[in-house]
Amino acid sequence: GVYSGQGRGNRFSSRLHFADPSTAADDAEQMIAQSVEVIRGDDAVGIIQATGRLVGAQGKTVATFKNTYQLHRGSRWLDVITQLQPDPQLDLGDDPWQSYIAWRSAVSTDTSSTQAPLRDMLHRVGSGKRIDSPGGLLIDEVDKQTLIFTDGRPAHRKVGDRFIDSLLVVRGEQQQAFSMSLGFDVKSPLQALRAAIAPPPQIPIAEMPKTSVGWLINCSTPDIVVTDLKLQSDSPLSLSMLVIAGRSDSRKVKLRFCRDVVSAERETGNPHMPRQAVTHEGDRIDLSLAGHEAVRLHVTLGG
Incomplete structure (x- = not known):
């Protein structure tokens, strides 16, 4: 018990x-x-x-x-x-x-x-x-x-x-x-x-990093899932991720990254315009999602 x-x-x-x-x-x-x-x-x-x-x-x-x-x-x-x-x-x-x-x-x-x-x-x-x-x-x-x-x-x-x-x-x-x-x-x-x-993968490292705490992406908006993260390029650092809304109402999502955002685009599903620019400022991306919408994001970070 x-x-x-x-x-x-x-x-x-x-x-x-x-x-x-x-x-x-x-x-x-x-x-x-x-x-x-x-x-x-x-x-x-x-x-x-x-x-x-x-x-x-x-x-x-x-x-x-x-x-x-x-x-x-x-x-x-x-x-x-x-x-x-x-x-x-x-x-x-x-x-x-x-x-x-x-x-x-x-x-x-x-x-x-x-x-x-x-x-x-x-x-x-x-x-x-x-x-x-x-x-x-x-x-x-x-x-x-x-x-x-x-x-x-x-x-x-x-x-x-x-x-x-x-x-x-x-x-x-x-x-x-x-x-x-x-x-x-x-x-x-x-x-x-x-x-x-699908538990997160564990990668062995040769030595401990200089800082005890590290992070890549932070999302403070409730009921938002950031998943299927992929590294597209390491120079410059370019990432792809799936952002999913877990509720039926529309949401305004704020994503913050460990570095300033150079460019951000979302896939549209339209073959004539496959990607659309996303508003970003500093290390933050502002994104609007409809209820239960899933969006593929492509983000390039600065050095």
């Missing part, structure tokens, strides 16, 4: 769940731990590993598991890696929505709403039980929010008012290692889910 703030009881819990259509009870299975070990616990990161068995309603072992939980200091994301070894005698049914092994997530209230990212927005999930969302889910409980990202696995199933099953193993599944990330009260949840899908 996960605890936060002054509220009583846990705000969130997660466990492995075996859905067996031949059993009337939906929560008769058990996770039985055989060992819990602290792999690492220092000022930077904490890692705990638990191994055990997932036991069905009749007391038979469904699968063995090894769960590794990792939390970095200062992060609001809990990373979970699960290794499953289903029992050779396990015979899952033909309907994957009724017979499966899943992560079951539970929140503390039955008045939460579930949202899924789609086309640069978070959309409220309908009343149906089946959810297809490879980009993850947001559980909104008004005073707290929880993000569930299952590394692109799209199938989720609502169970009652408090539970969500994220399907892992169905009939024919060969994969045995799965990862999930849980975000708690993460700022800008849509952007956070995007970053989970």
Whole structure:
């Protein structure tokens, strides 16, 4: 379970769940731990590993598991890696929505709403039980929010008012290692889910730079995503990027760069005039975007 703030009881819990259509009870299975070990616990990161068995309603072992939980200091994301070894005698049914092994997530209230990212927005999930969302889910409980990202696995199933099953193993599944990330009260949840899908690349450097803080682009306008950054030339420094409006109303966007802007153009989609100049002054670009508009920018910076 996960605890936060002054509220009583846990705000969130997660466990492995075996859905067996031949059993009337939906929560008769058990996770039985055989060992819990602290792999690492220092000022930077904490890692705990638990191994055990997932036991069905009749007391038979469904699968063995090894769960590794990792939390970095200062992060609001809990990373979970699960290794499953289903029992050779396990015979899952033909309907994957009724017979499966899943992560079951539970929140503390039955008045939460579930949202899924789609086309640069978070959309409220309908009343149906089946959810297809490879980009993850947001559980909104008004005073707290929880993000569930299952590394692109799209199938989720609502169970009652408090539970969500994220399907892992169905009939024919060969994969045995799965990862999930849980975000708690993460700022800008849509952007956070995007970053989970495509994390920033890490480039090794030979030595530390002279300055401890560096930046390239800053955008103070809410609900604007700057993505797909490409280096077109390093002399002069020329960049290409995609700027996306995440809301339905038009926005005036201000982008600031680490150097003064020499030129800025936006692609128009018109073959007769493929690019249009964008207003800029000093290190700032002023850009107008319609609702949900995506614009490709080409920017050249001074020395």
